[in-house]
Amino acid sequence: MKGSDKNAGSEYRTLSKMGFISLEEVDAEEAAILLSSTNRPTAYERPAKKPRCVVKVESEQVELLAWAEYHLHPELLGGLHRAGFTTPTEVQKQVLSTVLSTGGERRDVLGSAPTGSGKTLAFLLPILHNILSNPTETLAALIVVPTRELALQIKEHLDKVAPPTIHSVTLVGGLSQEKQERLLGYAPHIIIGTPGRLAEVLSASTTLQTQLSQLQYLVLDEADRLCEKGHFKDLDTILELVHSKPNKARRTFLFSATLSPQVGALRKKLRFNDRKPTIIKVGNANPVSLEHYKLACLADDKLTWLCAILKQSGRGRTLVFVNTIELVRDLASTLQLLGLPAGSLHAQMQQRQRLKSLDRFRAHSDAVLVTSDVAARGLDIPNVQMIVHFHVPKVADVFAHRSGRTARADSVGISIAMVAPHESSLFHKVSANISMHEYTKVSLSDADNYRKAAALAEKIRKMENKESKATRNKSWEEKAAEALGVDLDFGAVKSKNNIDDDGETEQAKKNQQIQIQKLKSQLDEMLNKH
């Protein structure tokens, strides 16, 4: 149980002693839900005349003028104050005045606004306000998102502004299904999930299916990504289940920084309750505080240039996007050899590793994360100062979403696209209508300084890859002996296996390791000179 949950912990132990539940079975998240179950939201009547803008937060009277006209529930205003959200962003203003202030005759919304402009809260606030104002014991909102990290992040965002009486759970792949299903037993008001796990759980649960007839909100965040290959089949299953229950009260929200034409096909599948959904469009996908740069270079020189860019002082937290998972791994290893605090993230990693990588990236102000497009959408990591597109992405929307991991919530940030000659025409397409500058902060002489170091790091990385491949290929006898701590030196097995799959002898391997160490010292010397 986390430190902040200690008080909850002692009360919780009482529940445990009373035999309601075994303490070992649950963690802090469940404990908090259990303890707040007895204290569900009570009815709130909207004041008849004057807008409420004064709320009591920890015995202090707080005035929240900028939110006054939306008549949000006082507990929600308290949450906004505590989170430091003193003023709604433009998209939040437009969504709130559409779905709350007009008396609720407008229900369905298609919303697009720049990356980092607060779309999450734009759809969460009406949901939270409605649950607090009309208390319910049943599922009120279903939020579908394309990635697991985004689902967990939305829950964190929600918990920041919502009182603990609002229960939400995440249903995502890669984490314990058992635990997620147990959390469903505490009757959540809001489920946030990725299509695969959501489709699976909804299909199997008649309880949830029954509750869908009273669902108040269906939200598809990053809607254009949800209707791409890999997601649409599961999304179809979810939509079929939601639509199988007649429900005139349900509102459908679609949000993204890029509501591209693909969404047209999705719109046809959705059963809006309004004759026409309200379209809210704030600016374009690119935040105004984001500066775009292009660095033209040869494909073979990209590592050298990247090294020069990352070695600049004061570069800050940086995300490097590449187009293949293999390169995510290799590039992160090479950058580490070059002395950079680089981690990696891609969809084939174990979920726990993915979350650890993100945590490490969040923890250091100058960390570098090499990633595939799994991190392109929705992730809100504070103070990311630079995005590097090591490869040009195939479509403009991905370019916008990748770049939008910086310059969020009015902060500044830069995006640098490394463009090889063969990517030039693609780059033209993906960056059309974006004001682009040449990147001149690093020069050819900077790059020359790093050319040798980069080449040496690559050489070492390849040697290490070969070595770890050989280790993975060890015979089962060797692995079993290693696990048991048995020395195979004396046996026939060892003599049979001291030549590995690549025909390499044990001695050759040792020589290789010595060679790697030598090259590493050489590299260190080189880097210390720069």
Ligand SMILES: Nc1ncnc2c1ncn2[C@@H]1O[C@H](COP(=O)(O)OP(=O)(O)OP(=O)(O)O)[C@@H](O)[C@H]1O
């Ligand atoms: N009213 C507000 N005042 C100040 N900060 C806010 C406000 N609303 C949201 N934020 C902050 O702005 C940041 C970006 O918000 P959010 O993640 O919702 O952006 P987004 O528009 O969904 O971006 P993307 O398109 O990349 O998913 C978050 O850190 C959030 O806490």
